Amino acid sequence: MRLDVFLSPREMSPGAVQGRVVAVIDVLRASTTIAVALSNGARSVIPVESAEEAMTTAKRFGHGEVMMAGERRMLPIPGFDAGNSPGDFTPETVSGRTVLISTTNGTAALMALQGARDVVVASYVNHAAATTMLRLAARSDSDIAIVCAGNEGHFSLEDAACAGRYVRSIGRLPSPARNDAADACVLIDRKYGDNIAKIFEDSSHGKALVQAGFGADLVACAAVDSHPVVPIYQERQITRLGPDRDR
DSSP, X not given: OEEEEESSGGGOOTTTTTTOEEEEEOTTTHHHHHHHHHHTTOSEEXXXXXXXXXXXXXXXXXXXXXXXXXXXXXXXXXXOSBOSOXXXXXXXXXXXXXXXXXXXXXXXXXXXOTTOSEEEEEOSTTHHHHHHHHHXXXXXXXXEEEEEOTBTTBOXXXXXXXXXXXXXXXXXXXXXXXXXXXXXXXXXXXXXXXXXXXXXXXXXXXXXXXXXXXXXXXXXXXXXXXXXXXXXXXXXXXXXXXXXXXX
């Protein structure tokens, strides 16, 4: 089996994830926020490309059934119920509701994964849970791809470091064939170890979030295994893998 990392969706050639099990990572902040929302009781999360699509989609739901969330240039979209801060998605705000979310990087990465067999939303906060699914895929000899959302099409340190942690966890099985990006991400993860706060401190997006007043988000995004859910993206919505949802 193969285990490849793509450092941004732009790196993927047509068919790159065809038939593969894919983990998509946007640590700061979409994949973290999605895991938090589902962990706290959201019925589902639907990624949308634009604010306009979110408003159109919201009309299909009854009053109180939907929550609109998202950001542009890190800031909450005007008129939406929440931005992209994990702390906005408490049990009180999301329980039983469908979250429509549009973000600069994460939702675009999800929508680029045409032809994937399964797509799991991965981050630090659900690392062990998501790894369990990916290791099961590896044991069945399925090819795996890890796609970093990056930052507006470019490399992001935090996504690469998180990808490296997943590569190392999956790679404890008989060694899969890996691309250079997977090996590079492992080196980054080893450099920082468990000092995730330092990763965010060194990353350009982490610095920008602090400057924009979202320093508390970095603490939430660094809380390893704090929300042990497996968010599965299928048929344009993300739901929590569990006894009430078949793969």
